[in-house]
Amino acid sequence: MKKVFLSFVLGVFTLIINAQDILTISGNNVTLNEFENVFYKNNLNTEITKDYLDEYMDLFINFKLKVREAYELGLDTNPSFISELEGYRKQLAKPYLKNNDFDGPMLAEAYERMLKDINASHILISVSEKASEKEKKEIYNKALEIRKSIIEDKVSFSEAAKKYSDDKSAVRNGGDLGYFTAFMMVYDFETAAYQTKIGDVSMPIKTKYGYHLIKVNDRRDAVGTVKVAHIMFKTGTQAEKKVINEASDKINNVMDLLEKGEDFADLAEKLSEDRSTAVKGGVLPEFGVGKMVAEFEKMAFSLDKVGDISQPFLTDYGWHVVKLIEKKPIPSFSAIESDLKKMIQKDSRNELSKQAFYRKLHKKYKVANRPSEYSSFRKKAFSDVNKGLFTISSVNNTILLTIDDMPISVNDFAKYILESQSKGNRDIDQMYIDFVNARLLNYEESKLEDNYPEYKALLQEYKEGILLFDLMNKKVWTKAVEDTIALQAFFTANRSSYIWPERVDATIYMCANLETAKKVKRNIYKKNRGNITDEEILALVNTNSTSNLNIDRKRFVKGENKHIDSIDHKVGISKDIVLEDGSYILINIHALLPQDFKKLNETRGKVIADFQKLLEKEWLVDLKSKYSVKVNKKALYSLIK
Numbered sequence: 001m002k003k004v005f006l007s008f009v010l011g012v013f014t015l016i017i018n019a020q021d022i023l024t025i026s027g028n029n030v031t032l033n034e035f036e037n038v039f040y041k042n043n044l045n046t047e048i049t050k051d052y053l054d055e056y057m058d059l060f061i062n063f064k065l066k067v068r069e070a071y072e073l074g075l076d077t078n079p080s081f082i083s084e085l086e087g088y089r090k091q092l093a094k095p096y097l098k099n100n101d102f103d104g105p106m107l108a109e110a111y112e113r114m115l116k117d118i119n120a121s122h123i124l125i126s127v128s129e130k131a132s133e134k135e136k137k138e139i140y141n142k143a144l145e146i147r148k149s150i151i152e153d154k155v156s157f158s159e160a161a162k163k164y165s166d167d168k169s170a171v172r173n174g175g176d177l178g179y180f181t182a183f184m185m186v187y188d189f190e191t192a193a194y195q196t197k198i199g200d201v202s203m204p205i206k207t208k209y210g211y212h213l214i215k216v217n218d219r220r221d222a223v224g225t226v227k228v229a230h231i232m233f234k235t236g237t238q239a240e241k242k243v244i245n246e247a248s249d250k251i252n253n254v255m256d257l258l259e260k261g262e263d264f265a266d267l268a269e270k271l272s273e274d275r276s277t278a279v280k281g282g283v284l285p286e287f288g289v290g291k292m293v294a295e296f297e298k299m300a301f302s303l304d305k306v307g308d309i310s311q312p313f314l315t316d317y318g319w320h321v322v323k324l325i326e327k328k329p330i331p332s333f334s335a336i337e338s339d340l341k342k343m344i345q346k347d348s349r350n351e352l353s354k355q356a357f358y359r360k361l362h363k364k365y366k367v368a369n370r371p372s373e374y375s376s377f378r379k380k381a382f383s384d385v386n387k388g389l390f391t392i393s394s395v396n397n398t399i400l401l402t403i404d405d406m407p408i409s410v411n412d413f414a415k416y417i418l419e420s421q422s423k424g425n426r427d428i429d430q431m432y433i434d435f436v437n438a439r440l441l442n443y444e445e446s447k448l449e450d451n452y453p454e455y456k457a458l459l460q461e462y463k464e465g466i467l468l469f470d471l472m473n474k475k476v477w478t479k480a481v482e483d484t485i486a487l488q489a490f491f492t493a494n495r496s497s498y499i500w501p502e503r504v505d506a507t508i509y510m511c512a513n514l515e516t517a518k519k520v521k522r523n524i525y526k527k528n529r530g531n532i533t534d535e536e537i538l539a540l541v542n543t544n545s546t547s548n549l550n551i552d553r554k555r556f557v558k559g560e561n562k563h564i565d566s567i568d569h570k571v572g573i574s575k576d577i578v579l580e581d582g583s584y585i586l587i588n589i590h591a592l593l594p595q596d597f598k599k600l601n602e603t604r605g606k607v608i609a610d611f612q613k614l615l616e617k618e619w620l621v622d623l624k625s626k627y628s629v630k631v632n633k634k635a636l637y638s639l640i641k
Contacts, residue, residue, distance in 0.1 A: 099357035113182035119218035143204035229282035517584035
């Protein structure tokens, strides 16, 4: 009991300590907790001493003074600031506006399913999205009757698919879907397939396409992906026997050539009638199950070793022979976790995640619907909404529902209908569900700063960062660049800070070989007599290649070029410098230049940077005189552990 009490007291004490103010700037307080969040983000592995804390606090004060001035100047009311902050707010809010508790298990489930391939057949009984509940029930019962006849062996699944399925391919394949894995079917269909035992027929499963009966034919460990090359001779889906036989002869001739040692890629390029891959040696993009026709997929995955070549086989497209280039298993969960998240966002699973989050919000907040008000409005609007002709004839501020204590009017819903109607939505009841969910989402977003301290702190960082950037741009950066008179005055006053050290005015000739170096030397002597320019030397030497000679002339300071530093600084041509690769360097020193003052255009960037530092320093002095600053040293030094 004593231990529990002490823990409680210490916990309360910690909260009190963290809640106390560490800094006050003209009545604006910064708590120890706020300071800690910033401090430890930048100083995780730093030895904390009093001197270091004092130094850091000085920088923090400068930052907060600038932010305070930005608020004072009303920069937080600028439309550009508000727009930029809102963009960041939306981005930062995204992780909080989803059901992370739901997404984790869904990720795990998706990966677990990816480890298995399912072979299944199906029967589809189509249902219109606009079908009445009565019509849906009738179709459901029809599906049940078909299932019953299959289970009682009155008809095979394949025969039933050919007779009843609205999937047109069923006439040809008896409903056979081949092998598939996660994300290849809509989620509800996929779930039913993975939950049905081999040989069993599922209950009718509803998707956006209608009702499905699913028979699972096989379940196996996932085969992963393959990369193959192929040679193909086309026949077409409705080819005559003669055409098929001719293509068969061609593919057999190819096999003879391969057995004699001919290169697969060369034969594919020369002979394959799949011209889109022939130019690549017959190579196809990497693929997994369900991406190719069944015969092609089966043969490709049957090859075990890289380099293995199949026997000729026939598909609806023609005769093929396939060579295995690469075979990959399903990667580990950690390797594809980020890809899985993206796949879920694009998959029907995402809608389930959203619905789970909406259910969570309904439990979190008090949603009070007013059925009588909705019924009254629905009665008036139903016909027009159903026709896509709804308009707002008058303002109706009657309360339709409340979220906590926040009222939402009939007029708010009417505006939502107009937006939804323009997107083709006609179901007023579904619109209402979506409307309430949207308002709940907006309400949750408005509460993020209250509910999540870390979000509030992060948003505050972004807010202050934008304000600081705008203020610094206005007070320092732009001023230093645009006020040319002030810049010139600063440069003149500090001329001694911008001096050229001793320099060498020289030309470096980088020659590819000794012959080029000799040729350059001969022409340099002509140049010294004023008979030739560097451009003319380049034209003479680089007749067959631009890499024979490169020329670089400039004023070099010590340490800028190792070759310049390695020679005696005397006017004239240096001795040859031979490099490890056999190339030669000649250096012609034109003049030795003493120390000299730089011109503004020679050091403008450095001058601007220095001027900006001065402007900022002087500005901070003004801010410190404008605002009172008080530091709680006791709270500050409490960070020393």
